[in-house]
Amino acid sequence: MTKTIRPLLAGNWKMNGTRASLDQIKAIGDGVKTPLSDKIDTLLCPPATLLYVATALCDDSPLAIGAQDCHQQVSGPHTGDISAEMIADCFGTHVIVGHSERRRNHAESDMLVRAKAHAAHEAGLTAIICLGETAYEHNSGQTLDVLKRELASSVPDDSTAESTVIAYEPVWAIGSGLIPTRENIEEAHGFIRSELVERFGNGGAGMRILYGGSVSGANARDLLDIPNVNGLLVGGQSLKAVDFLAIYAAFERQFA
Known part of the structure; x- marks a missing residue:
């Protein structure tokens, strides 16, 4: 983990809760109210039905609350969708876009x-832009080609280290x-970093790059030791406090 970049631990509840x-x-x-919260950021993205209540529950906590998707338009005839402005209106601070399940x-x-992602930026939200290859692409040696394409096409030109997480x-x-x-992870994260720096300069050098995919308390420390892993995006292990907080505790070693 690059220690000059403030890490982020994010949980994605998907269609659960x-x-x-x-x-x-x-x-x-309550569990992230520790001295470690001065050194890392924590985020939970519950389903939209819980967004407003979750922000109220965590008003006195360093835990940020975000959403799992947003529409690209501010408003309009888009039944069932929510806009980035609606997320911000519920006091959400982040939104995940481009998750493989959405793609x-x-x-x-x-x-x-x-x-x-651009709509998120316009609403003052931090966009977490997801990238990644399928099993076929991985097995056929296309991982870096996929990452190059998705970085070039999915990341807006107005992205900054403050507004964007990869x-x-x-x-x-x-x-x-x-x-x-x-x-594999070191190669992918190093490639993403080099592409970000080439495109955004110092802004790209400061962007957080999270790793996600079967993250748990058992492997979190090893993942965080990999260069250019600036945090973790957690799925199922974020649904229960005991599991999420075990991953949170794994960050302690990075500041020992």
């Missing part, structure tokens, strides 16, 4: 992801229990 889950959000919010299940293109999530590792080798 009801009002009965609010106690877990409150427990996570696959909703046929979202790189250009649509780019438009959503999340590398190899599609084949998400929820599978499979983890790329250290060499």
Whole structure:
């Protein structure tokens, strides 16, 4: 982990969570009230139905609350969608865009992801832009080609280190229990960093690059030791406070 970049630990609840889950959000919010919160940022992205209540529950916590997607338009006849402005109106601070499940299940293109990220920027939100290769692309040696294309097409020109986070999530590792080798992750994150620096200069040098894909308390420390891993994007292990806080504790060693 590049220690000059403030790390981010983010949790993506996906389509999980009801009002009965609010106690877990409150427990996570309380659990990150430690001295470590002065050194790293924490974020939870529950479903939109819990967004406003979650921000209220965590009002006195360093835990930020974000959303899992947004529409590219401010408003209009888009039944079932929410805009970046609506997220900000609920006191959300971040939004995930371009997750592989959105790209696959909703046929979202790189250009649509780019438009959503730009909408997030316009609303004052931090966009977490997800990138990653499928199993076929990985096995056929196309990983860096995929990352190059998605970085070029999905990341807006107005992106800065303050407004944008990149999340590398190899599609084949998400929820599978499979983890790329250290060499695979180091190569991917190093490539993403070089592409960001080439395009954005110092801004690209300061952008956070998260790793996501079957992250747990058991492997978090090893993942954080890899160069250019500036934090983690966690799926299923963020649903329960005990699991998320175990990953949070793994960051302690980085500042020992």
